[in-house]
Amino acid sequence: xxxxxxxxxxxxxxxxxxxxxxxxxxxxxxxxxxxxxxxxxxxxxxxxxxxxxxxxxxxxxxxxxxxxxxxxxxxxxxxxxxxxxxxxxxxxxxxxxxxxxxxxxxxxxxxxxxxxxxxxxxxxxxxxxxxxxxxxxxxxxxxxxxxxxxxxxxxxxxxxxxxxxxxxxxxxxxxxxxxxxxxx
Numbered sequence: 001x002x003x004x005x006x007x008x009x010x011x012x013x014x015x016x017x018x019x020x021x022x023x024x025x026x027x028x029x030x031x032x033x034x035x036x037x038x039x040x041x042x043x044x045x046x047x048x049x050x051x052x053x054x055x056x057x058x059x060x061x062x063x064x065x066x067x068x069x070x071x072x073x074x075x076x077x078x079x080x081x082x083x084x085x086x087x088x089x090x091x092x093x094x095x096x097x098x099x100x101x102x103x104x105x106x107x108x109x110x111x112x113x114x115x116x117x118x119x120x121x122x123x124x125x126x127x128x129x130x131x132x133x134x135x136x137x138x139x140x141x142x143x144x145x146x147x148x149x150x151x152x153x154x155x156x157x158x159x160x161x162x163x164x165x166x167x168x169x170x171x172x173x174x175x176x177x178x179x180x181x182x183x184x
Contacts, residue, residue, distance in 0.1 A: 003124050010128035016108060017136045018167045023104040027133070027140050028159065040099040043087050045130055048105050051080040052112045052126040059113055076109050104133070139166060 016022040055076040063069050084105070091099050108129040116122040143162050147155060 003120060006121055006124040007128040007131070010125050011132045011135060012170055015132040015136070015170065016111065016129045017133055018163065018170065020107075020111070022107045022111070022129075023133050024163075026101075026104055027136055028156075037097075037099065039091055039095055039097070040101070043091055043099050044101055044105060047080065047084050047087050048108050048112075048130060049123065049126050051076065051083050051105070051109045052122050053119070054079045054083070055109055055113045056116060056119055056122040060119075072113060073110055076113055077106065080106055080109055136166075 010016070014020070017024060017027055055072070058075050058079065059069065059072045063072055063075065084102070088098070088100060091097065108126060112122050112125040112129065116125055139162075140159075143159060144150065147158060
């Protein structure tokens, strides 16, 4: 049950895109070519998941016993760079295309290792952060379809207002008076 709670929490109530702002630039500049590119999605998923798992093992197995936990972002970065470079080389050799992505992947890895309490929790947070990114895509595509000219100042103002409304709609379920356990 804890696994499911963690996944639902990081998909809805602590969405990395809406609450943390991670990947907001990717959502705003979302191109249809990237949505249809399955190699980009698979590479993103594998690099985040494998890097998170290895970073958790290195952090808990090496850095915590040596009392060097301050170095976990650096070790996570080095692990991610190695895995991402290997996967990028595979993608370029097989498809002759580039599928680079750095900021979203790295920050998801840091959050998943930093906020986890176990290995399973790390995997759950990583998967749910990716799912929260996928969850916001239909909302952004609906906004684009209903609003005309893109790349204008008024378009981006409306888009950020739309994202703020989405945050409020998601956060309204976390209000104290809707939780019957709080009022006694």
